Amino acid sequence: MSDTGATEHLQLRTCPLCEGMCGIEVRHRDGEVISIRPDRNNVISRGHICPKGTTLGELHHSPDRLRGPLIKENGAWREVDWETALRRCAELIQPIREQYGNGVIAAYAGNMIAKSFDLVRYVGNFFGLAGIRQIYGSSTVDQHPKNLTCMLMYGDMWHIAIPDIDRTDLIVMMGGNPSASKGSIFSHQDVMGAIRSLRERGGRAVVIDPVETGTAQRAGEWLPIVPGADAALLLAIVHVLFEEGRVKLGDLDGKVNGVDAVREASKDFTPEAAAAFCDIPAETIRTLAREISDAPSAAIYGRIGTCTQRFGTLASWLTDVVAILTGNMGSPGGMMFSTQVASHLDLAPPYPSDAPLISHHSRVSGKPAVLGLLPSGTLAEEIDTPGEGKIRGLITIGANPVLSAPGADRLEKALPQLDFFIAFDSYVNESTVHADVILPSPSPLEQAHWDVWAWPWCLSSGGHYSPPLFPHEGMEEWRAVLTVAALLSGQPFQAIDTNAMDDNYFASMCTVLGLDPAKILPLAPKHGAERILELAIRGGRYGDRYGEREGLTLDDFKAHPHGMLVGKAEPGVPLRTKSGKIELAPQYVLDDLPRLRSAMTEKRADTYLVSRRTLRSMNSWMNNVHTLSKGPERCTLLIHPEDAAGLGIGENDSVEVQNGENMIVVPAEITPHIKRGIVSIPHGWGHDRPGSRLSIAEKKPGVNANRLNPAELLDVPSGNAVVNGVPVTLRKHDLPGAPAREAALESQV
Numbered sequence: 001m002s003d004t005g006a007t008e009h010l011q012l013r014t015c016p017l018c019e020g021m022c023g024i025e026v027r028h029r030d031g032e033v034i035s036i037r038p039d040r041n042n043v044i045s046r047g048h049i050c051p052k053g054t055t056l057g058e059l060h061h062s063p064d065r066l067r068g069p070l071i072k073e074n075g076a077w078r079e080v081d082w083e084t085a086l087r088r089c090a091e092l093i094q095p096i097r098e099q100y101g102n103g104v105i106a107a108y109a110g111n112m113i114a115k116s117f118d119l120v121r122y123v124g125n126f127f128g129l130a131g132i133r134q135i136y137g138s139s140t141v142d143q144h145p146k147n148l149t150c151m152l153m154y155g156d157m158w159h160i161a162i163p164d165i166d167r168t169d170l171i172v173m174m175g176g177n178p179s180a181s182k183g184s185i186f187s188h189q190d191v192m193g194a195i196r197s198l199r200e201r202g203g204r205a206v207v208i209d210p211v212e213t214g215t216a217q218r219a220g221e222w223l224p225i226v227p228g229a230d231a232a233l234l235l236a237i238v239h240v241l242f243e244e245g246r247v248k249l250g251d252l253d254g255k256v257n258g259v260d261a262v263r264e265a266s267k268d269f270t271p272e273a274a275a276a277f278c279d280i281p282a283e284t285i286r287t288l289a290r291e292i293s294d295a296p297s298a299a300i301y302g303r304i305g306t307c308t309q310r311f312g313t314l315a316s317w318l319t320d321v322v323a324i325l326t327g328n329m330g331s332p333g334g335m336m337f338s339t340q341v342a343s344h345l346d347l348a349p350p351y352p353s354d355a356p357l358i359s360h361h362s363r364v365s366g367k368p369a370v371l372g373l374l375p376s377g378t379l380a381e382e383i384d385t386p387g388e389g390k391i392r393g394l395i396t397i398g399a400n401p402v403l404s405a406p407g408a409d410r411l412e413k414a415l416p417q418l419d420f421f422i423a424f425d426s427y428v429n430e431s432t433v434h435a436d437v438i439l440p441s442p443s444p445l446e447q448a449h450w451d452v453w454a455w456p457w458c459l460s461s462g463g464h465y466s467p468p469l470f471p472h473e474g475m476e477e478w479r480a481v482l483t484v485a486a487l488l489s490g491q492p493f494q495a496i497d498t499n500a501m502d503d504n505y506f507a508s509m510c511t512v513l514g515l516d517p518a519k520i521l522p523l524a525p526k527h528g529a530e531r532i533l534e535l536a537i538r539g540g541r542y543g544d545r546y547g548e549r550e551g552l553t554l555d556d557f558k559a560h561p562h563g564m565l566v567g568k569a570e571p572g573v574p575l576r577t578k579s580g581k582i583e584l585a586p587q588y589v590l591d592d593l594p595r596l597r598s599a600m601t602e603k604r605a606d607t608y609l610v611s612r613r614t615l616r617s618m619n620s621w622m623n624n625v626h627t628l629s630k631g632p633e634r635c636t637l638l639i640h641p642e643d644a645a646g647l648g649i650g651e652n653d654s655v656e657v658q659n660g661e662n663m664i665v666v667p668a669e670i671t672p673h674i675k676r677g678i679v680s681i682p683h684g685w686g687h688d689r690p691g692s693r694l695s696i697a698e699k700k701p702g703v704n705a706n707r708l709n710p711a712e713l714l715d716v717p718s719g720n721a722v723v724n725g726v727p728v729t730l731r732k733h734d735l736p737g738a739p740a741r742e743a744a745l746e747s748q749v
């Protein structure tokens with residue numbers, strides 16, 4: 001008992017912020033978080049944690065976090081109750097719908113839809129019901145090329161292979177930096193520890209990246225590459241595999257279509273042809289090809305640096321091609337696929353495998369909507385270009401595109417031109433400041449949690465259920481989401497019955513699992529996300545199918561607050577292709593090769609800008625946490641000492657980084673851990689926009705690198721943004737008052 005008389009409580013839960021799935025112990029008293037520490041007995045994370053996980057209490061208690069909805073009236077915010085806020089949404093949506101139809105309404109889904117207990121389960125349903133086609137999202141500034149190639153190769157955009165790092169002999173990591181990000185589309189308790197163990201057992205890790213990241217330093221082998229050149233490097237590796245008779249499909253023999261087409265496609269991509277473009281010697285490329293081929297097992301992992309670049313689709317395809325051709329796909333120590341306890345992605349696929357690859361094209365620049373998503377960078381031009389079909393209404397869901405999407409300046413100018421903007425978000429930030437209504441989520445500690453977005457990429461199968469810690473006073477988020485969906489579909493406000501909508505949705509998911517909704521609905525009467533989780537568990541591969549057989553239920557997980565592991569990934573490649581085989585050479589992907597060939601003859605720019613993450617940030621929105629914002633400036637320009645010297649840039653100087661009309665001023669951080677001719681700025685900064693309510697972030701605003709990344713620069717086949725490898729020019733900034741770095745340095749790589 002404390003001196004206030006209140007009892008201290010302890011709750012075990014999972015940090016929801018990234019794919020690390022860290023178990024935490026939250027001590028709290030009287031509605032106040034006292035401390036957050038790692039849960040050493042958590043079966044998944046076994047005591048691992050990062051600085052962000054300890055700050056969930058700070059997030060929860062932050063005065064900037066919205067507790068109730070806001071509506072804007074005559075330019076001023078007013079706090080209102082949920083009914084008033086949703087009625088306001090109805091008033092905004094209805095006239096636009098009636099006059100122009102739904103074609104002028106867009107939605108933008110951000111990263112946080114994957115982390116929220118309700119949003120992750122209901123956003124797909126929202127899109128299905130709302131009847132809007134102008135769908136944007138952070139996926140097209142992220143993994144969309146991988147989704148595309150997995151759809152084409154395996155018949156499912158979410159069948160993404162994971163490196164079996166604990167058993168491999170050689171891991172090649174391209175464009176991912178788990179030392180900062182913790183690992184992405186790759187959930188592992190401790191990737192850095194796994195690299196150490198790999199080296200201790202005589203294996204090797206090679207990091208291919210323009211920056212000698214913390215991961216590269218841990219790996220001990222860094223292969224610096226020119227950004228955007230990964231596809232050429234990988235094609236040259238493929239070339240060597242064929243040339244030297246090293247192709248061996250192993251267990252996949254007879255299960256792969258298109259091997260000859262890949263041989264043909266790689267013919268002219270000799271190591272000598274790729275060397276200059278990648279700035280990697282031909283002999284090094286040959287050696288790497290041989291090492292991958294000779295290793296008893298090898299894992300080829302490509303992440304965001306291989307996606308958000310000019311040849312994201314080709315690079316994403318080729319990492320898998322190399323794994324397949326060397327017998328490392330679906331095999332232990334290579335790249336493997338998870339088997340999940342509760343596969344929400346199978347229950348409600350965000351984009352069905354049998355839907356057309358390209359559903360339509362954008363109005364202004366004719367860009368394809370690939371797997372249902374238009375390129376994020378095209379949103380601004382769709383809003384600010386007059387004409388029939390111009391976007392007039394926008395819904396954002398857990399997204400901050402003014403900081404996270406390329407072409408940021410134009411988007412920021414376009415948002416105030418909307419007739420309405422409704423944001424599901426918990427802050428007034430750089431994007432939502434332009435909204436008419438903000439509908440806030442419960443804080444992470446007011447929500448239940450289960451890592452829908454991490455288990456699909458974890459080679460251990462299991463689960464961890466976290467109940468809500470604090471009560472949430474507002475409307476359940478799934479109800480708000482379904483209400484707005486119903487309004488968009490044309491239902492009058494008073495006729496909306498979210499319980500009935502939820503039952504329909506639930507029934508459709510029962511059917512997907514071959515369960516009879518008439519039998520299950522009476523067993524699961526409580527509406528909302530938790531019964532969907534229960535359905536996913538009980539109807540899944542380890543579940544009891546509601547009593548049809550022995551198996552797991554949600555209660556089993558509730559009884560195991562440290563989590564439960566129940567199985568492991570199995571060898572093999574799960575396929576949903578029409579042929580029932582892996583499609584190694586999709587024509588849609590091969591059609592992009594001429595673009596690569598022609599880029600290989602272009603003159604290289606003097607300087608390219610790449611992105612990075614820092615351990616203490618989470619995209620754009622955790623910079624508002626005091627504990628994380630402490631210490632030296634993190635929004636810096638990494639630059640090689642010789643490049644800096646050539647420009648007369650010294651420590652404590654700031655640099656003007658320019659692309660076309662756009663220029664930002666960033667403090668320099670001179671480091672030998674970056675390739676010459678490359679500079680790196682973290683994304684998610686630029687918290688200096690008028691009107692936003694981020695009282696901590698605005699004290700150290702940093703700059704928005706996406707002001708330099710042009711919206712029109714795309715990985716053409718997928719429409720994914722290019723935020724790595726953008727040519728820039730540099731100049732020392734001489735004006736007084738420039739942001740200078742604090743002297744105390746902390747490694748930023």
Ligand SMILES: Nc1nc2c(c(=O)[nH]1)N[C@H]1C(S)=C(S)[C@@H](COP(=O)(O)OP(=O)(O)OC[C@H]3O[C@@H](n4cnc5c(=O)[nH]c(N)nc54)[C@H](O)[C@@H]3O)O[C@H]1N2
Pocket residue numbers: 109110111112116138139141142304308397398399400401403404405424425426427429440441442443444611612618619620621683684705706709723
């Ligand atoms: N230059 C450059 N740009 C990039 C990247 C890069 O590497 N370089 N990376 C890209 C990637 S991978 C991603 S995923 C995107 C991220 O892009 P976004 O998803 O647009 O940006 P976030 O900063 O993740 O924004 C999350 C938003 O969700 C809100 N939020 C937080 N918690 C909740 C919640 O529980 N519910 C709701 N409704 N909202 C919540 C936050 O306030 C914030 O507005 O950025 C992309 N942009």
Ligand SMILES: Nc1nc2c(c(=O)[nH]1)N[C@H]1C(S)=C(S)[C@@H](COP(=O)(O)OP(=O)(O)OC[C@H]3O[C@@H](n4cnc5c(=O)[nH]c(N)nc54)[C@H](O)[C@@H]3O)O[C@H]1N2
Pocket residue numbers: 018019111142174175176177178180181182183184208209210211213225226227228229230303304305306309610611612613614615616617618619620680684724725
């Ligand atoms: N601390 C923290 N963790 C996060 C996030 C965060 O913001 N902060 N964001 C989360 C999200 S949404 C995501 S998607 C993941 C992303 O997780 P990661 O994919 O690990 O992302 P980054 O740490 O940005 O590492 C990308 C690397 O790609 C390199 N790179 C850039 N261009 C190229 C190129 O052309 N080729 C190659 N080979 N490399 C290149 C960059 O130098 C950088 O080192 O992280 C997640 N985890």
Ligand code: SF4
Pocket residue numbers: 015016017018019020021022048049050051052053054182
């Ligand atoms: S942010 Fe990721 S790595 Fe950090 S504590 Fe949370 S889950 Fe773990």
Ligand SMILES: [Mo]
Pocket residue numbers: 111138142
């Ligand atoms: Mo992301």
